[in-house]
Amino acid sequence: xxxxxxxxxxxxxxxxxxxxxxxxxSQGSLAVxxxxxxxxxxxxxxxxxxxxxxxxxxxxxxxxxxxxxxxVGACLALSGALVQGLxxxxxxxxxxxxxxxxxxxxxxxxxxxxGSVGGLAGAWTVPLLAFVGGTLVTALVYRLxxxxxxxxxxxxLLAGVAINAMTSAFIxxxxxxxxxxxxxxxxxxLMGSFNVASWQKVLWVAPFTLMSMLMIPALWRGLNAxxxxxxxxxxxxxxxxxxxxxxxxxAALTVGVSVAxxxxxxxxxxxVPHIVRMxxxxxxxxxxxAATLLGAALLSLADLAARLLVxxxxxxxxxxxxxxxxxFFLFLVMQRRRGQLYGL
Amino acid sequence: xxxxxxxxxxxxxxxxxxxxxxxxxxxxxxxxxxxxxVGPNGAGKTTLFRLLSGEWTPTTGEILFHGxxxxxxxxxxxxxxxxVLPQSSSLSFPFAAREVVMMGRMPHATGRQxxxxxxxxxxxxxxxxRLARRPYTxxxxxxxxxxxxxxxxxxxxxPAAEGSRLLLLDEPTxxxxxxxxxxxxxxxxxxxxxxxxxxxxxxDLNLAARFADRIMMLHQGEAVAVxxxxxxxxxxxxECVFNVQARVIEHPTSGGPxxxx
Numbered sequence: 001x002x003x004x005x006x007x008x009x010x011x012x013x014x015x016x017x018x019x020x021x022x023x024x025x026s027q028g029s030l031a032v033x034x035x036x037x038x039x040x041x042x043x044x045x046x047x048x049x050x051x052x053x054x055x056x057x058x059x060x061x062x063x064x065x066x067x068x069x070x071x072v073g074a075c076l077a078l079s080g081a082l083v084q085g086l087x088x089x090x091x092x093x094x095x096x097x098x099x100x101x102x103x104x105x106x107x108x109x110x111x112x113x114x115g116s117v118g119g120l121a122g123a124w125t126v127p128l129l130a131f132v133g134g135t136l137v138t139a140l141v142y143r144l145x146x147x148x149x150x151x152x153x154x155x156x157l158l159a160g161v162a163i164n165a166m167t168s169a170f171i172x173x174x175x176x177x178x179x180x181x182x183x184x185x186x187x188x189x190l191m192g193s194f195n196v197a198s199w200q201k202v203l204w205v206a207p208f209t210l211m212s213m214l215m216i217p218a219l220w221r222g223l224n225a226x227x228x229x230x231x232x233x234x235x236x237x238x239x240x241x242x243x244x245x246x247x248x249x250x251a252a253l254t255v256g257v258s259v260a261x262x263x264x265x266x267x268x269x270x271x272v273p274h275i276v277r278m279x280x281x282x283x284x285x286x287x288x289x290a291a292t293l294l295g296a297a298l299l300s301l302a303d304l305a306a307r308l309l310v311x312x313x314x315x316x317x318x319x320x321x322x323x324x325x326x327x328f329f330l331f332l333v334m335q336r337r338r339g340q341l342y343g344l
Numbered sequence: 345x346x347x348x349x350x351x352x353x354x355x356x357x358x359x360x361x362x363x364x365x366x367x368x369x370x371x372x373x374x375x376x377x378x379x380x381x382v383g384p385n386g387a388g389k390t391t392l393f394r395l396l397s398g399e400w401t402p403t404t405g406e407i408l409f410h411g412x413x414x415x416x417x418x419x420x421x422x423x424x425x426x427x428v429l430p431q432s433s434s435l436s437f438p439f440a441a442r443e444v445v446m447m448g449r450m451p452h453a454t455g456r457q458x459x460x461x462x463x464x465x466x467x468x469x470x471x472x473x474r475l476a477r478r479p480y481t482x483x484x485x486x487x488x489x490x491x492x493x494x495x496x497x498x499x500x501x502x503p504a505a506e507g508s509r510l511l512l513l514d515e516p517t518x519x520x521x522x523x524x525x526x527x528x529x530x531x532x533x534x535x536x537x538x539x540x541x542x543x544x545x546x547x548d549l550n551l552a553a554r555f556a557d558r559i560m561m562l563h564q565g566e567a568v569a570v571x572x573x574x575x576x577x578x579x580x581x582x583e584c585v586f587n588v589q590a591r592v593i594e595h596p597t598s599g600g601p602x603x604x605x
Contacts, residue, residue, distance in 0.1 A: 003440075088436060225450060227437050231399055231430060236499070237423025237451040282437035 002279050006286035009279055013293035017070070020297045024066045024304045029311060030057050065197035069303040069317075070296040071205045072194075072262055075254035077295020078212055080269020081276075081288055082251040083138070085223040086244065087146060087156060090277070091332060093270035094255045097145075097156055098137045098163030100266070103252070103259040104190075106133030108171045110260075111186050112178045127204050131256035137163055138248045189263055193316045194303050201261040208257045212250050213292060219246065220284035227282070265318045267325020268295055274332070348375045350510055350541045351396070355405030358391050365391040366565045368405070373543060375508045378536040380552035381545045382576075383562035384586050389545045390431075392562065393514045396543065397428045410507040423451035425506045427496035431514045433488070438479035441472060441491045448498030462501045463494075469531050470494040471524075485519040493528060503539055511535070513544040517551065529555040549603045553577045554595070561585060577601040 002009040026032045032040075032054055040058045043050050049059075076094070083099065084092045094100050106129035114125065141163065145156035175186055188196060222243040225233035234240050258265070272295045273287060280286050299317075302324075306315040351373040358366040366388040373379050383389050394400040395407065398414055407414040409426075427448070435444070445467055449459040467473045470490045475483060480491065493516055500509040513532065517525040525548075533555050536542040546552040552559050553573040561569040561576050563585040569576045582590045588605060595602040 088434065090437065221450060225447060227439070228435055228444075228447065229430070229433055231397065231428070232433060234419055235397065235423060235426070235428040236447065237420040239419060277438070281443075282439055283443065 003281050006280045006283075006290070009276075009290055010286070010293065013290055013297060017293055017297040017300075020301045020304070021066055021070065024069070024300050025058060025062050027304060028057075028062065028307055030054075032058060064199045064202050065194050065303070066300055067202050068197040068205065068261060069194050069300040071202065071209045072258045072265065073268060073299025073302075074292045074296040075205065075209050075212070075258045076265060076268040076299065077272035077291040078288060079251040079254040079258075080295075081273040081284070081291045082219075082223075082247050082254075083269065084273055085226060085284060086138075086142065086247045086251065088227055088229075089156065090274065091270070091329075091336070092156060093267065093329075094134075094251065095264060095266035095269065096329075097141050097160035098167065099134050099141070099252065099255050100259055100264045101164045101167030102137030103130040103134035103256045104264050105167045105170050106130040106256070107189070107260045108174050108186060109133075111189060112174045112182050114182060114185075124204075127208075127257045127260035130260035131253050134252035134256040134259070135248060137167075138252050142244075142248065193306075193314065193318075194262055195314060196262065205257045205261050208253050212254050213289070215246070215250055216284075216288045216292075219243070219250075220288055223247070223284040223288075263318060265299075265321050267321050267329065268299060270332075271325050271328050272298060274328075348508075349373065349408075350375050350377075350410060350508060351543065352408040352411070353405065354408070356392075356395065356402055356407060357404035358395055358400060359403045364565055366395070369567045371560060371567065371570060373541055375541055376537055376539065378533065378542040378544070378555065378557045380556035380559045381543065381562060382547075382549055382552050382559055386564075387562040387585075388565040389562055390514070391565070393512065393545055396512055397430075398422070409510070420451060421506055423499070424504045425500070425508075426510045426512065427499040428512045429492055429496045429514060429516055431518060433492055435480055435488075438481045440477050441480055441483065441487075442467070442476040444480050444491050445472075445494045445498050448495040451499065452502070454502070459498075462498050466494045466497040466501060469497065469534070471527060486521060486524055489516065489519045490524065490528065493531070497531075497535060500535075500540060509540045511540060511542045511544075513542065515545050515547055518547065525551065549577060549582070553601050553603070554598060573601050577603060 022037070026034065026037055030053070036054050037058065040055050043055065044059055049055065079094050083094055083097070084090050107126050110125040110129040141156060141159045144159045171190070175183060178186055222233065222238045225236045225238050226240065226243065228236075230240050233243070273291045276287055276290045276294055280290060302320050303317055306317050306320050309315055349372045351371070353369050353371040356366065356369040357364065369392065381389055381392060391400070395402050401415070409417060442463060445463045446459060449462065452459070464473070467476060470493050472487065472490050472494055475487055475491065480488065483491065496511060500511055503509070511532070516532070517528055520528060529551055532542055532544060544556070546556075556573065558571060559573055559576040560567055561581060568585060569581055577592055579590055579592050582588060582592075582603065591604045592601045593604055
């Protein structure tokens with residue numbers, strides 16, 4: 001649809017993102033009009049904390065939450081696209097192949113052992129260990145699943161099943177050994193919701209989101225070549241080892257900080273790049289930025305829906321993405337059986 | 345002769361544990377030559393190809409490319425002068441055929457306009473112009489093979505500063521029907537000339553005899569014969585290597601050797 005003018009899709013997606021951010025900021029248990037929204041922002045930009053209800057709701061509660069959902073959505077979609085490129089397989093998803101699980105183990109470990117480090121450093125151990133866990137799993141699944149003729153889907157998904165079983169067992173084990181306060185922290189985090197959003201978490205996630213996005217121009221050509229095969233990419237002059245290391249690190253980093261911030265949110269990394277590929281094709285030059293934008297827009301909308309659907313309660317966002325994403329995944333599997341998915 | 349050798353193989357050998365897959369291969373391929381490698385299954389053709397493409401490192405001997413050890417070339421230098429076409433490719437994303445061909449221009453900084461012109465030329469040559477907009481994943485095996493050939497042709501289409509260009513092709517005709525086999529070998533023959541050298545692994549002896557300048561015959565990891573088609577395609581060699589009683593007659597139109605089983 002946008003194959004010949006991909007930049008148009010990027011503009012539309014940026015527009016969608018803006019609309020979804022504004023909607024998320026103004027909708028909720030307290031509806032805020034555009035004028036009031038503008039008022040809060042202009043006050044804050046002039047350095048005044050007015051202390052009105054609107055200011056409290058918008059600036060202290062909704063803005064960090066919406067920002068975090070945008071960043072996490074961007075991270076998850078981008079990491080999905082990267083992992084699919086790395087595995088040369090459109091069915092790869094960080095949560096299905098166990099990368100998110102590995103990151104979750106790291107984060108859970110940091111939360112349970114947390115206090116010993118303390119202070120600012122303590123806050124950083126969660127994303128750091130999540131990143132380490134995610135990297136280890138990505139490298140492991142890659143070793144197991146990728147052969148000279150590309151990725152065996154079965155091996156990759158089966159490895160994911162085993163790794164997810166191991167990681168959830170390990171997290172349960174951690175939960176049984178944790179002391180009261182830390183157990184509560186762990187449980188809140190495991191439920192994976194944006195109601196734990198804070199400016200501090202925005203500060204964790206933002207630098208890595210930006211860094212990953214800045215790497216797109218350096219990676220897209222190599223990733224395109226890599227889709228032909230590893231030796232083909234080498235024969236086209238790409239340093240495949242270095243490219244692969246970068247992609248693994250970036251995918252684990254984006255998944256790691258997202259998981260550390262809001263828990264495991266599945267299927268975003270699968271669904272979003274797939275939609276983008278249907279719209280403009282598999283060229284990473286456009287796929288990566290477009291998936292980043294669409295992921296950001298969709299996850300902030302999903303969070304809005306999670307807040308509004310069962311008011312005054314809140315759906316955990318992970319539940320919502322699974323309810324929407326799992327059937328989509330089954331649909332892709334069925335297409336694959338009929339041989340209609342990219343000739344797999 | 346020695347100074348314009350594109351490829352020089354000296355005592356080339358490869359062993360996997362105690363199993364010797366290739367031993368003592370000596371060969372010089374000069375600029376512009378089309379050399380076919382033939383041999384039965386398991387003779388070491390694929391091993392030779394992997395060593396030449398740099399995927400495996402020789403356990404004995406060496407490979408010189410333009411007089412310089414292959415391992416001393418950087419991947420980006422190699423990509424500008426050498427195109428490699430493996431037997432099968434696993435692209436499972438729906439790039440348009442034209443985009444796949446354009447990937448062959450990735451190592452070069454010639455600009456989009458020129459790259460597109462080159463892509464058109466090679467697609468016309470490989471008879472895939474009408475497939476240009478089709479997704480690669482919807483193509484048949486033979487069509488994919490021709491698109492991949494067009495990609496490596498695009499890669500070595502223009503002279504490069506590093507020296508004359510080399511094409512390594514691993515059984516490029518394997519997925520093709522008879523007419524496309526002939527077409528493809530004709531394309532390879534057209535491209536092969538003063539500036540492009542071709543080393544091609546071929547299954548079909550008659551195809552090799554018809555299109556190659558020289559043929560190397562491998563048997564149990566050794567090069568048993570290297571020479572012109574007349575020198576290599578002989579009944580005694582074929583019986584010894586392929587274990588088949590065959591007659592070699594003169595090709596009615598080209599005058600080259602023709603194997604009749």
